[in-house]
Amino acid sequence: MAIWFARSRNIVSSLRHNLNLSGILVQRDHSPRHAFTNSQLSSRSVFLDSFTSLRHESTAVEKQLDLVQQSDEEDPQELNFPGGKVGYTSELKFIPESSSRRVPCYRVLDENGRIIPDSDFIPVSEKLAVRMYEHMATLQVMDHIFYEAQRQGRISFYITTVGEEAVNIASAAALAPDDVVLPQYREPGVLLWRGFTLQEFANQCFGNKADHGKGRQMPVHYGSNRHSYFTVSSPIATQLPQAAGVGYSLKMEKKNACAVTFIGDGGTSEGDFHAGLNFAAVMEAPVVFICRNNGWAISTHISEQFRSDGIVVKGQAYGIRSIRVDGNDALAIYSAVRSAREMAVKEQRPVLIEAMTYRVGHHSTSDDSTKYRAADEIQYWKMSRNPVNRFRKWVEDNGWWSEEDESKLRSDARKQLLQAIQAAEKSEKPPLTELFSDVYDVKTKNLEEQELGLKELVEKQPQDYPPGFHI
Amino acid sequence: MWGILGRRAVVVDGGFSASCLRSRMRSGLVSARSYAAGSKEMTVRDALNSAIDEEMSADPKVFVMGEEVGQYQGAYKITKGLLEKYGPERVYDTPITEAGFTGIGVGAAYAGLKPVVEFMTFNFSMQAIDHIINSAAKSNYMSAGQINVPIVFRGPNGAAAGVGAQHSQCYAAWYASVPGLKVLAPYSAEDARGLLKAAIRDPDPVVFLENELLYGESFPISEEALDSSFCLPIGKAKIEREGKDVTITTFSKMVGFALKAAEKLAEEGISAEVINLRSIRPLDRATINASVRKTSRLVTVEEGFPQHGVCAEICASVVEESFSYLDAPVERIAGADVPMPYAANLERLALPQVEDIVRAAKRACFRSK
Numbered sequence: 001m002a003i004w005f006a007r008s009r010n011i012v013s014s015l016r017h018n019l020n021l022s023g024i025l026v027q028r029d030h031s032p033r034h035a036f037t038n039s040q041l042s043s044r045s046v047f048l049d050s051f052t053s054l055r056h057e058s059t060a061v062e063k064q065l066d067l068v069q070q071s072d073e074e075d076p077q078e079l080n081f082p083g084g085k086v087g088y089t090s091e092l093k094f095i096p097e098s099s100s101r102r103v104p105c106y107r108v109l110d111e112n113g114r115i116i117p118d119s120d121f122i123p124v125s126e127k128l129a130v131r132m133y134e135h136m137a138t139l140q141v142m143d144h145i146f147y148e149a150q151r152q153g154r155i156s157f158y159i160t161t162v163g164e165e166a167v168n169i170a171s172a173a174a175l176a177p178d179d180v181v182l183p184q185y186r187e188p189g190v191l192l193w194r195g196f197t198l199q200e201f202a203n204q205c206f207g208n209k210a211d212h213g214k215g216r217q218m219p220v221h222y223g224s225n226r227h228s229y230f231t232v233s234s235p236i237a238t239q240l241p242q243a244a245g246v247g248y249s250l251k252m253e254k255k256n257a258c259a260v261t262f263i264g265d266g267g268t269s270e271g272d273f274h275a276g277l278n279f280a281a282v283m284e285a286p287v288v289f290i291c292r293n294n295g296w297a298i299s300t301h302i303s304e305q306f307r308s309d310g311i312v313v314k315g316q317a318y319g320i321r322s323i324r325v326d327g328n329d330a331l332a333i334y335s336a337v338r339s340a341r342e343m344a345v346k347e348q349r350p351v352l353i354e355a356m357t358y359r360v361g362h363h364s365t366s367d368d369s370t371k372y373r374a375a376d377e378i379q380y381w382k383m384s385r386n387p388v389n390r391f392r393k394w395v396e397d398n399g400w401w402s403e404e405d406e407s408k409l410r411s412d413a414r415k416q417l418l419q420a421i422q423a424a425e426k427s428e429k430p431p432l433t434e435l436f437s438d439v440y441d442v443k444t445k446n447l448e449e450q451e452l453g454l455k456e457l458v459e460k461q462p463q464d465y466p467p468g469f470h471i
Numbered sequence: 472m473w474g475i476l477g478r479r480a481v482v483v484d485g486g487f488s489a490s491c492l493r494s495r496m497r498s499g500l501v502s503a504r505s506y507a508a509g510s511k512e513m514t515v516r517d518a519l520n521s522a523i524d525e526e527m528s529a530d531p532k533v534f535v536m537g538e539e540v541g542q543y544q545g546a547y548k549i550t551k552g553l554l555e556k557y558g559p560e561r562v563y564d565t566p567i568t569e570a571g572f573t574g575i576g577v578g579a580a581y582a583g584l585k586p587v588v589e590f591m592t593f594n595f596s597m598q599a600i601d602h603i604i605n606s607a608a609k610s611n612y613m614s615a616g617q618i619n620v621p622i623v624f625r626g627p628n629g630a631a632a633g634v635g636a637q638h639s640q641c642y643a644a645w646y647a648s649v650p651g652l653k654v655l656a657p658y659s660a661e662d663a664r665g666l667l668k669a670a671i672r673d674p675d676p677v678v679f680l681e682n683e684l685l686y687g688e689s690f691p692i693s694e695e696a697l698d699s700s701f702c703l704p705i706g707k708a709k710i711e712r713e714g715k716d717v718t719i720t721t722f723s724k725m726v727g728f729a730l731k732a733a734e735k736l737a738e739e740g741i742s743a744e745v746i747n748l749r750s751i752r753p754l755d756r757a758t759i760n761a762s763v764r765k766t767s768r769l770v771t772v773e774e775g776f777p778q779h780g781v782c783a784e785i786c787a788s789v790v791e792e793s794f795s796y797l798d799a800p801v802e803r804i805a806g807a808d809v810p811m812p813y814a815a816n817l818e819r820l821a822l823p824q825v826e827d828i829v830r831a832a833k834r835a836c837f838r839s840k
Contacts (some may be wrong), residue, residue, distance in 0.1 A: 145633075214615035223614050230581060231614040235511065235605050241571050242606065245578025252534075252584065254561060259578075275571025282566060283575075438616045439650050441674040444706060444753040 060183075103312050103357055107326035111385070113393025121335040126400045132173050132330060133395050134409055136165040136388045139189045141413040142198065143361070146205060149218075149421055150365045155205045159220045163328075163360030166387035167292050169193055170330040171355075174337035175260055180246050181229045182239040182261040185220055186292065190262075194227040198416050202424035203453050214438070215430040237267040240276025240289065247285030258286035258344040266297025268311050277318040280350035287350040288340045289320075292327065294359035299372040315352035327355030328387035329401055331394070358385065395443060432458070472650035510694065516686040518660035519549045519625075522667040523587060525699045527557055530585065534673060536576055537626075538590030546591050547686055549629065559711040559758030573599035577606045580622040580676075581707055587671060590626035593642045593680065600645075607676040608651035620676045625667070628656070628680035629723060629774045629820055636810035641775030643722070646678040647752040647784075653705055654751040656680045658726040660690040662749055673705060680751075682724045710762070714744035717832045718762040720785055721772035722748040725823060729772055732828035741836055751781055756788045764787050767798040768835040777805035802831040818825070 062389040078085040108121045115121075126133070141290065144158040150158040161168055168189025175181070181190055188201065200212065207215035212224060213231065223231025243261035250257050267273060268291060280287045291311045295302055306331050308314060315322025321343065325336045333355060340351040358381040362369040368380070436443060436451045443451070458465050513521075527533045534548055534557075541564040544551040554562040560808045565572040569590065576586040596603065603624060610618045629641040647654040653675055657663040663681070670677040695701060711726060712733050719729045726747045733743040744762050748755065763769050769789055771782040782803045789801060805823040 071553070133810050156569070182578070212615060212617070213613070216615055221613070223617055225617040231618055233606065233610075233613075235601055238574060238602060239578075241574025241602075242578030242581060245580070246576035246582040247578075248575065249579045249582035259582075271568075271570055272574055275568040275574060278566060278568070279575055281572050283563075328528050410703045434615075438612045438614075440611070441619060445755070446753055 013166050022297055030313055057337055084093050098309055102309050103324045105324045105326050106332050107329045108331040109329045109390060109394055113390050121331055129395050130400050132169050135169045137192050137409055138413045139192055141163050141410055142417060145417045155219050157219045157365055159185055159364045160361035161189060163358050163381060164292055166330040166333055167327045167355045167357055170333035171290060171337045174334045175341055175371055178257040180259045182243045183232055184262045187262050191222055191227060196224055197229055199420040202420040206424040208424055208427040209430050210427055214434045237263055237270035237272035240272050243287050244276050244280040244285050247287035248283050251285055258288055258341055260288045262290050265293040266305055269305055277320060281319045284348050286344040286348050286352060288344050289352045291354045292357055293354055294357045296359050298363040312354040318367045320350050320352045322352035324354045327357030328385055330391040511692050512689045513660040513692040514687055514689050515660050515663045516549060518663035519667055520551055520586050522664045526668055526671040527632045533585045536563045536565055536572055540589050561698040569595050569599035573602040576622055577602055577620060578619045581618050585621045587623045592630040592638055593626050594638050596638055604649055608649050608787055612651055621674045621675045621676050623670045623679055625679035627683035627689055629682055631683040635813045639811035643680055643751050643775055646778045653677045656722040656751055658723055658747050660692050664696055665701055669702045669705050685724055692738055697803045701725055701811045706753040706755060708749055708758040709747045711747045712745040714742040716742045716766055717768040717770060717835050718744045718766045719744045719770045720759055725772045725774055728825050729828055731825045735829050736832050743832055760793045763793045764796045767796055770802040770835055772804045772828055774806050774822060780805050799835045
């Protein structure tokens, strides 16, 4: 009910503005009185009064009609249905399945790292730009080394972010530290930006004693309360309605923060995508939905995933403000996410960002994407459309970065990572006491009994357990 | 409440009019009741409503979410009056998407609120089971304690009357098999109040299985149970009726049937001990086994499907821990192994009846040496 009133009020106020009338809409039948009986809005009673006074003045009404007809494309006679007034047409015309023109993509930097003239963007200082670049390059090195470690059998699994460094780092840079991030699984860059160390990443991948996750999850399922980054969860798109819930919670507690959640192009096919966006809009929750449209969902190309013009057009279907951005343009991502975040918090509404990008790497270490896509397609994106190179050119052109800085950063990152991996590998695995903890807030009796039973068994039969099996 | 009305009428009315007589009678009734043991009565519906109301009043983080919980006052009127009292932000009418609102509830719980999510029936929770299991149950463990989920999922569970297969399944066994969840099943009004309050206060995700046919049933309720700080422990069963010849364990609506069966058995000289499980996970194995060691016989009853049911778990527990105490094979009564039919006669045949429990107890008793 309340939303219906608000929308009518918007129509009235916009008409009032456009036509300079005292806010009168013509209705053929159906007295508006019934619709407004419960209303508490003072503007409503003003509306009602002006309408009743005009009901019998047909000539005055006709004049109004002409005025309205001139400014509206539709027939001004409208139908009243649940959900508001809607104009009608006698033309049997379907809305086409796609627009004649695809939604354009917002970009600031061209492929050579030069700012496109007359670009609309939020300026980035040298300090911030250099920090962003350093993190993008570090993320590249981290991905490369962990991927190799998996190939060597040192960790069981890994997911790279190759090709999506700009989406990761620039979006993180645009958020406030209190903004709650609900990732999918290809956003470790956000956590890296927020201060998760290379050693902490390595500990999680090795599932050792120092892992904040206590060895509970497979690699890349990072999580850190300290960094407002929720633990990665494997089922796809479950984080979307959860983000709406987090946003609702922030709204109820009147916090100056929003929820930010990521999803891939494939994930938008899940039912949870519909529920999450629909709900966030209805609840007017401060959530920023960032879709990384990287063209592939394992081996499913986007042409097999949906028939719409990508994901950005779906925003309006839910009543959500949306934008399509060049995901490989760090400056564009920064501006878009920063603006979206401000809108979400100030206006308490969800916003949808579709970041167009490309998944250069395989889906994960369990995938070999050359089996379903052309090797030269991958090469093209890796070399000519590389977001890290593109941003580096801009930073270098500004005189903020040099070849020396580049080689130093990469060799330092590489050294740190190798050390982190060695330390993580040598580190002990979590003790037995962590097998039964955290199932509940407090261990239930049956868990205590099971734990005791296991301890006794290990002590009694040490030969059945690996040497140094930690109790 | 009835007591207060009665008393007020007596104070106001002084003469010998008919209305005075009526009020005298009313006050007489009230005083008679207050001298009786147990005193007040309360329906399960009112018990649940008062529990939610009191917890919402005590903690501003508690909020209710579900289809029709607000303006419609709840599909079964459990949330009646809450919207007027707490407003639309804390009594939230959701669009029709169990997956959606369960996910949102979990997200809100992640961020520190305490949602009480209503499923119109647990049959519809199937559309949200991924969020219940993979998001709610496992998060605390997978995040090593960083993400806790103080959420309650509640709603009617099991068979109602004439609602067919997709509205009649019992999900106790489904949810109770998952580590990370707590699963409760109240029977009486006192159970409903105490267990729901405990569930809302608990930092872990709780699945709270009510029963539609019990909502309207009245039970005596003690003063202690009416107090706003009343709470029952999770994981403790209740011995509803003490006995020495056979142990009957069950939960929810079947507790009433078991008590009726115990009455019938008493007429035939069999003293049955009836245990109301109250908590399916954690299961109070200690109480069950102590009882079986006393009686040497077990009859376990549930409404749900027989395979992998709650009864199967109780049988296993008793055989593992109290084998040498058993004088007879364990008797297990469950619903028929068919999706619930609609026709009234078929439905009755598909569910355990009092006679089935009596027969099983007699079988357990006469199988002794």
